[in-house]
Amino acid sequence: MSMDKKTIGVSAESQHILDLITDKTLYRDQVDSARFAVSLALAKGLEPVDGSDLYTKWNV
Amino acid sequence: MLRVRSLDVENFGPYYGLQSINFGGKDGVIVVFGENMRGKTSLLNAIRFALFGKILGRGEREIEAHKLLNLQAKKEGASKFTVSLRLEKDGTMYDIVRSCNAPDTDNSEITIETVLFVGGEPQSQNRTAAILAELLPEQISRFFLFDGELLQQYEELLLDESEAARGIRESIESILGLPVLIHGREDLATILDDVRRAETRSAKKHKATEALASQLEILNAKLLTAKEQAKQIKNEIAELTKQREETEDLLGRSAKIEALLARRNSIEEDIDSLETQQEELSQSLSKMLAVSWHWPLIEGLNGRKRKLTNEYVELRGQIKAIERESHLKDLRSTAKKESKCPVCFGVVNPDADLEFSNRSAIRGDFSVLQTREEQVLGQINLLNQLTLDDHGPAAVEVSRQLHQLKMELQVKRTDHGDVMAQLLTSPTKEVEGARQTLGHIIAAVQKHKATLAVVQKEINDFESSIATAQQKLRATGEPSLSLETRRREIVEGLRDAFARAVDRYRDELRGKVEADASELFKKLTTEPDYERLVINKNYGLQIQHKDGFMVEVRSSGAEHIVALSLVGALQANAPLRGPLFIDSPFGRLDENHVERVVRSLPDMAKQVVLLVYKKEMSEHVARDMLKSKLLSEYELKRISAIHTEIERFSGDGL
Amino acid sequence: MSNPEQEMLKILIEEVNGLELTNPELLVKGILEAERDTANAEDRRPTHRRLRDLIDEVLKVEMGDS
Numbered sequence: 173m174s175m176d177k178k179t180i181g182v183s184a185e186s187q188h189i190l191d192l193i194t195d196k197t198l199y200r201d202q203v204d205s206a207r208f209a210v211s212l213a214l215a216k217g218l219e220p221v222d223g224s225d226l227y228t229k230w231n232v
Numbered sequence: 233m234l235r236v237r238s239l240d241v242e243n244f245g246p247y248y249g250l251q252s253i254n255f256g257g258k259d260g261v262i263v264v265f266g267e268n269m270r271g272k273t274s275l276l277n278a279i280r281f282a283l284f285g286k287i288l289g290r291g292e293r294e295i296e297a298h299k300l301l302n303l304q305a306k307k308e309g310a311s312k313f314t315v316s317l318r319l320e321k322d323g324t325m326y327d328i329v330r331s332c333n334a335p336d337t338d339n340s341e342i343t344i345e346t347v348l349f350v351g352g353e354p355q356s357q358n359r360t361a362a363i364l365a366e367l368l369p370e371q372i373s374r375f376f377l378f379d380g381e382l383l384q385q386y387e388e389l390l391l392d393e394s395e396a397a398r399g400i401r402e403s404i405e406s407i408l409g410l411p412v413l414i415h416g417r418e419d420l421a422t423i424l425d426d427v428r429r430a431e432t433r434s435a436k437k438h439k440a441t442e443a444l445a446s447q448l449e450i451l452n453a454k455l456l457t458a459k460e461q462a463k464q465i466k467n468e469i470a471e472l473t474k475q476r477e478e479t480e481d482l483l484g485r486s487a488k489i490e491a492l493l494a495r496r497n498s499i500e501e502d503i504d505s506l507e508t509q510q511e512e513l514s515q516s517l518s519k520m521l522a523v524s525w526h527w528p529l530i531e532g533l534n535g536r537k538r539k540l541t542n543e544y545v546e547l548r549g550q551i552k553a554i555e556r557e558s559h560l561k562d563l564r565s566t567a568k569k570e571s572k573c574p575v576c577f578g579v580v581n582p583d584a585d586l587e588f589s590n591r592s593a594i595r596g597d598f599s600v601l602q603t604r605e606e607q608v609l610g611q612i613n614l615l616n617q618l619t620l621d622d623h624g625p626a627a628v629e630v631s632r633q634l635h636q637l638k639m640e641l642q643v644k645r646t647d648h649g650d651v652m653a654q655l656l657t658s659p660t661k662e663v664e665g666a667r668q669t670l671g672h673i674i675a676a677v678q679k680h681k682a683t684l685a686v687v688q689k690e691i692n693d694f695e696s697s698i699a700t701a702q703q704k705l706r707a708t709g710e711p712s713l714s715l716e717t718r719r720r721e722i723v724e725g726l727r728d729a730f731a732r733a734v735d736r737y738r739d740e741l742r743g744k745v746e747a748d749a750s751e752l753f754k755k756l757t758t759e760p761d762y763e764r765l766v767i768n769k770n771y772g773l774q775i776q777h778k779d780g781f782m783v784e785v786r787s788s789g790a791e792h793i794v795a796l797s798l799v800g801a802l803q804a805n806a807p808l809r810g811p812l813f814i815d816s817p818f819g820r821l822d823e824n825h826v827e828r829v830v831r832s833l834p835d836m837a838k839q840v841v842l843l844v845y846k847k848e849m850s851e852h853v854a855r856d857m858l859k860s861k862l863l864s865e866y867e868l869k870r871i872s873a874i875h876t877e878i879e880r881f882s883g884d885g886l
Numbered sequence: 887m888s889n890p891e892q893e894m895l896k897i898l899i900e901e902v903n904g905l906e907l908t909n910p911e912l913l914v915k916g917i918l919e920a921e922r923d924t925a926n927a928e929d930r931r932p933t934h935r936r937l938r939d940l941i942d943e944v945l946k947v948e949m950g951d952s
Contacts, residue, residue, distance in 0.1 A: 200518045207525035215528035365926050409890050412921045413898075419921070419933050423941075715949060722905060722941055726917070729901035736897050741890070807890045 180206065181226030203230055233321070234368060234810040235839050236279070240316040243305035244281075245274030246868075246876040253866060253878055255811075257320065259838040260861045262883075263854050265846055266868030271876045272843035274300070276377050276815050282317035282328045284370045285344055298334035298342045303874040311335045319367065324351050326367060368810060372407035375802050380792065380816040397770040404771045408741050409807040410734065417730035424723045425459070428452050428698065431705075431716040441710050448701045455694040458687055465684045472677045479670045486666065489655065496651045503644050510637045513630055520627040527624045537615045540608050547605040554598045741805060742767050749773055749794075749801035755832050756793045758824045765797060773798055789820050796829060800836035812837035818848045830857040894918065908947055916940040 180203075182190065190202045190209070199205040206229075238254045241247045246269075253275070255262055266272045277287045281297065289295040301313050314331040327349040334342045348360040355363060368376065405411070429452055435445030526533075567573050567580040706717055746767035753765050753775075763778040773794050775783040786794070796817065803812060812833075818826050826849050833840045842854075854862055864883030868876050898914045907913060920936040927933065 199521050199524075201522075204522045204524070208521075208528075211525040212528040215532055362926065369926070409894065411925060412918060413894065415925065415933075416917055416921045419930055419937055420917075422930070423934055423937055715945065718949065719941065719945055722907070722944065725902060725905040726913075726941075729898060729905075732901050733894070733897045736901075737894055740893065740897070805890055 178232060179228045180230040180232055182206070182229045183225050187229075206230075233838060234808065235320045236811045236813075236841070237318040237320050237325070238316075239275070239278060239282075239318075241275075241278050241313075242315075243302040243310055243313040244278055244315055245300050245302065246271040246874060247274070247878070248302050248304040248871070248875040251876075251878040254864075254880075255839065255841065256863060258863060259834070260863040261833050261840045261842060261854070261858050262863050262866070263842045263844065263849075264866040264868065264878075265844060265851070266876075267845050267870070270868040270870055272815055272845075272868065273379070275843060276379065276813055278315045279317060279377060279813065280373070281332075282315045282330050283364055283368055283373070285330060285346065286370075296342075297332045297344060301332070301334060304872070321367065326350055326363070327352075328364065368808075369406065371403050372806075372808070374403060375407050375799055375806075376810045376812060378799055378812065378814045378817070380814065380819055397772070401770045404745075404802060405738065407802055407806045407808065408745075410738060410741070413730055413734045413737055417727060417734060420723060420727035420730055424720070424727050425452070425456060427716075427720045427723045431702075431713070431720045434713055434716045435705055435710070438710055438712065440708050441705055441713065444701055444705050444708070448698060448705070451694055451698045451701060455691060455698065458691045458694060462684060462687045462691060465680050465687065469677055469680050469684070472673050472680070476670065476673045476677065479666050479673060482666045483670065492651050492655050496648065496655065499644055499648045499651065503641065503648065506637055506641050506644065510634065510641065513634050513637065517627060517630045517634065520623045520630065523623070524627065526618065527622060530622050533615060533618065537612060540612050540615070544605065544608045544612060547601055547608060551598065551601050551605060554601065558598075742769075742771065744805050745771060745798070745801045746773070748804045749797040752800045752832060752835065753793060753797040755835070756796060756825065756828045757790075758828070765794065771798065787820075789822070789825065792817070792819050792821055793825065793829075796836070800832070803837045809838065811839040811841065813841045813843065815843045816845075816848065817842065818844065823853075827853055827857055830854060833858070834861045891918075907944060909944075913940055913944050 186209075190205055193199060193205045193209075194202050199208075235257065236255050237257060238252065240250060240252045242250045253262075253264070264272065264275065277300070280286050280288060281300075285297070287295045287297055287300055301311070305313070312331055312333040314329065316330075317328045319326040319328070329347045329349075330344065332342065332344050346357075346360055348355040348363060350363065428448070432445050432448040432452055435441040435448065563574055571580050572578065573580055702717070702720070705713065746765060749767070750764040753762070753773075761778050762783070763776050765773040766776050766782065767773055775786065775790065775794065777783055783790075796814075799812070803809065817829065821829065830842075830849065830853055833842070842849075851865065854865070862883065865881055867879050867881050869879050871877055895911070895914060895918065898918070899910050902910045902914060917937060917940060920933055920940070924930070924933045924936075
């Protein structure tokens with residue numbers, strides 16, 4: 173396995189989506205909704221995007 | 233026939249600006265669709281305001297007119313609303329324009345102005361009030377402006393002793409034209425008193441009849457006094473009855489307050505319970521959502537786990553094979569060295585060709601396999617730690633339950649709001665002492681009634697004595713009396729004829745109302761075992777089963793049907809034919825009944841305006857049932873909570 | 887005239903039968919009309935005057951002009 177991630181970053185657009193999902197559902201913590209988003213992307217085989225406009229949200 | 237031609241409302245209720253409905257001049261049905269709180273009842277109130285200067289709220293309580301100023305208009309600084317109603321009667325147009333101006337919050341500044349045009353000619357203020365009272369008397373307006381939400385008042389008709397029943401009976405008899413006969417009887421009775429006195433005065437002028445005349449004079453005077461006394465007692469009874477109604481109304485509201493409080497408590501308990509369930513389900517759902525990231529990956533990861541498990545099994549197999557091979561090699565080596573089998577201790581030929589493989593090569597493969605096995609096992613254990621259970625369907629179910637709870641809570645909170653609003657306007661303090669007051673009033677009424685009975689008997693005795701004296705007077709054959717006597721005989725005869733006619737007409741009308749209501753009821757009901765309707769003296773209608781018994785307990789649906797049957801029958805038997813506005817007529821009726829009611833509407837009145845919401849009656853029902861009788865359809869469109877617009881969306885059959 | 891009004895008239899004509907009037911229908915119609923016209927009037931005196939005039943017309947016919 174390559175390096176485990178130590179930080180998770182989000183773009184401004186992603187943050188907006190996280191706000192919406194957390195508001196409309198019962199995700200207690202945005203990290204849970206972020207995990208869901210990542211696993212959904214993995215399951216759908218989506219390609220990672222350019223991470224240059226990310227800012228660190230979580231240390232994991 | 234009285235017909236509504238058009239209604240214009242400006243800044244009235246939810247109607248911002250000028251909004252209009254054109255009812256046209258043809259027979260048929262107009263449907264106005266509007267969801268709750270969009271302004272259906274406000275349309276009825278607009279007509280009431282135009283005709284009577286009154287606006288009614290829930291439970292027929294009068295609301296101060298200025299409160300109906302449209303809030304959007306008020307925000308923009310407007311202080312006035314106007315209602316214009318055009319009516320047609322026997323070819324003459326009546327245009328009523330009534331406006332209410334409330335310039336500021338000081339109630340003393342509120343003014344209501346009314347202008348009436350008859351055939352285009354403006355009328356004086358005095359004439360206006362009289363003309364409007366005759367056009368559609370307020371007392372009978374409830375049978376033309378029918379509010380489906382006030383059905384319980386028709387149930388009162390079944391309670392013979394209720395004061396409300398008496399009031400409604402008077403309204404019904406008013407619409408049926410009975411007051412004409414009752415007034416005739418009373419006016420002729422008053423004239424009779426004068427005519428008798430005239431006859432007596434004339435008789436006094438002649439010696440032959442002087443004594444009789446004096447006797448008659450005394451009797452007439454006593455009769456007049458007794459009648460005055462009876463009139464006074466009746467007025468006092470009426471006043472006490474009014475006080476009784478007000479007190480009972482207050483107590484009714486007290487009972488209502490108790491019921492409201494009980495209801496409030498029950499609703500609050502329900503809300504608590506629902507909120508607890510909601511919290512539990514939310515927590516459960518949140519827990520499921522915390523591991524929801526498994527769900528998209530479950531299939532993939534389970535597949536990976538299966539693959540890894542298979543690989544592990546294969547590796548294990550290979551490793552075991554290598555270990556076995558290695559062990560066998562050790563055994564062969566020992567056997568060769570010791571010339572005996574280490575297992576069975578049998579003799580081994582030292583020259584036998586035993587297999588000997590390259591251990592280090594086996595070891596090299598073996599360590600690769602072992603390493604791989606470790607890796608695979610490690611990944612499998614990692615995946616096992618994830619406990620990949622698919623809670624997705626369960627989470628969806630919990631989410632659905634939460635949504636359902638949210639809806640139920642919303643309904644309960646709305647109910648709670650309603651109950652609290654009613655409680656806050658209830659006069660809880662005034663209820664104290666009302667019961668005692670009621671007791672006093674009832675006792676006073678009973679006492680007055682007993683006195684009245686005594687006075688009435690005196691009146692009958694005097695009348696009888698007067699009749700005897702008059703017969704004697706006639707028997708004298710005094711020619712100069714003949715005109716006065718004949719006049720008295722005619723007036724007396726007319727008075728008695730009107731008195732009998734009142735009873736006959738009332739009975740015949742009641743019979744006709746019963747027959748017409750029964751006929752209509754049979755068209756409206758889907759229950760084949762209901763034979764007919766039976767009327768009581770208050771025009772209350774009971775349902776008679778084909779087996780002869782009366783249906784005692786009626787659902788609100790049945791109540792609706794009976795009330796509609798009564799309204800239709802009254803329209804058919806009233807001298808005044810007018811339009812029928814029905815607000816929320818269907819209530820809890822099922823689709824079958826709704827269709828039957830709609831189909832029968834043209835039979836109930838020539839001009840019908842239906843105010844409904846779409847769940848109560850869908851558009852296709854009106855079109856299918858009424859066909860060419862459906863003149864047009866309107867919709868009350870929500871622009872905002874304080875702005876409704878009236879839009880016609882079909883029909884020009886006006 | 888509406889049906890209910892016709893019915894009312896019919897009943898009254900039957901009831902005044904015993905008075906032996908020459909034209910009971912005319913008298914009764916006149917009384918009903920007066921009552922309808924003044925249905926909401928609180929002061930009944932004009933109504934009484936109208937009724938008395940109607941009755942006096944009947945008497946004039948019955949007894950001849952005096």
